Amino acid sequence: MADASVITVDGVVRPVSPEPPRSLLSILCDELGLTGAKLGCGEGECGACTVLVDGQPVKSCHVYATEAIGRSVTTIEGLAPGGAHPVQRAFVEEGAFQCGYRTPGLVMSAVALLGRVADPDDAEITDALSGNLCRCGTYPRIRRAVHRAARLTAREGAPGGTPGTAAEAQAADWTDGRAADSAPGSEHPRPQRPWDLVEPEERDWFAVLPDGLVVAWDPRTAGPAGAGGHGAGGGWGTGGGAWLHAAADGRVTAFTGKVNLGQDNRTALSLLVADELRVPRSASATTGA
Numbered sequence: 001m002a003d004a005s006v007i008t009v010d011g012v013v014r015p016v017s018p019e020p021p022r023s024l025l026s027i028l029c030d031e032l033g034l035t036g037a038k039l040g041c042g043e044g045e046c047g048a049c050t051v052l053v054d055g056q057p058v059k060s061c062h063v064y065a066t067e068a069i070g071r072s073v074t075t076i077e078g079l080a081p082g083g084a085h086p087v088q089r090a091f092v093e094e095g096a097f098q099c100g101y102r103t104p105g106l107v108m109s110a111v112a113l114l115g116r117v118a119d120p121d122d123a124e125i126t127d128a129l130s131g132n133l134c135r136c137g138t139y140p141r142i143r144r145a146v147h148r149a150a151r152l153t154a155r156e157g158a159p160g161g162t163p164g165t166a167a168e169a170q171a172a173d174w175t176d177g178r179a180a181d182s183a184p185g186s187e188h189p190r191p192q193r194p195w196d197l198v199e200p201e202e203r204d205w206f207a208v209l210p211d212g213l214v215v216a217w218d219p220r221t222a223g224p225a226g227a228g229g230h231g232a233g234g235g236w237g238t239g240g241g242a243w244l245h246a247a248a249d250g251r252v253t254a255f256t257g258k259v260n261l262g263q264d265n266r267t268a269l270s271l272l273v274a275d276e277l278r279v280p281r282s283a284s285a286t287t288g289a
């Protein structure tokens, strides 16, 4: 049996056998169960597999695990407990993803960027993240998220502050961010946690929406009874629930109850909702898509 060498992953020393030759990504995902870094192209082009090696972003599909021997590897799992790193929070708060598949790689590249440039401009962000693709095309939000993360970091200091301080800063930035992005229709209030990671009874959607009328999709008519997920009532099954909220000011929010892979689904659904309800596009927002 070949001698084991070690790499340090998220602060933990791990033995790694150099034989058979494997990529660093394979070690992380298949042997250590760290599945945040994703296999995308497998050719070093898409950035889905990005981790930090000694603080530098590396496409882990494209380096041998042996190249990381004696070095320090940071995965998205090791950034901060519970996704509390400023970059992670900023991505959530800005909704800087749609399918989320390549988001961990983008987050890691953003972390590396902010490690060397405290307050990057748009061009620096674009350059630093140019090796990380987002098939859903959320680049404007990603750029906003990096700016937000820079503000959070400046306010809190480097990651690792006390939880209370971080929570207060997060709440303050949430308010500041909404004020800063106050162009009509440019920002939509979001719950603290992604809906698909929260039990239905704990979701706080209606806490962030104003008073209004709520129309809920009856799940009994939306079961997956028929082909293609069509239920007895002819609708599509939505295990996450589906509803529509009409606020007193005319703003409409529709929640699909689904997470969809694909490009620009959120925009397309917003247009459909606006068309169907005869409200201006600017008054319609769709979530959960």
Ligand code: FES
Residues within 6 Å of the ligand: 038, 039, 040, 041, 042, 043, 044, 045, 046, 047, 048, 049, 050, 059, 060, 061, 062
């Ligand atoms: S999977 Fe590594 S760069 Fe695409």
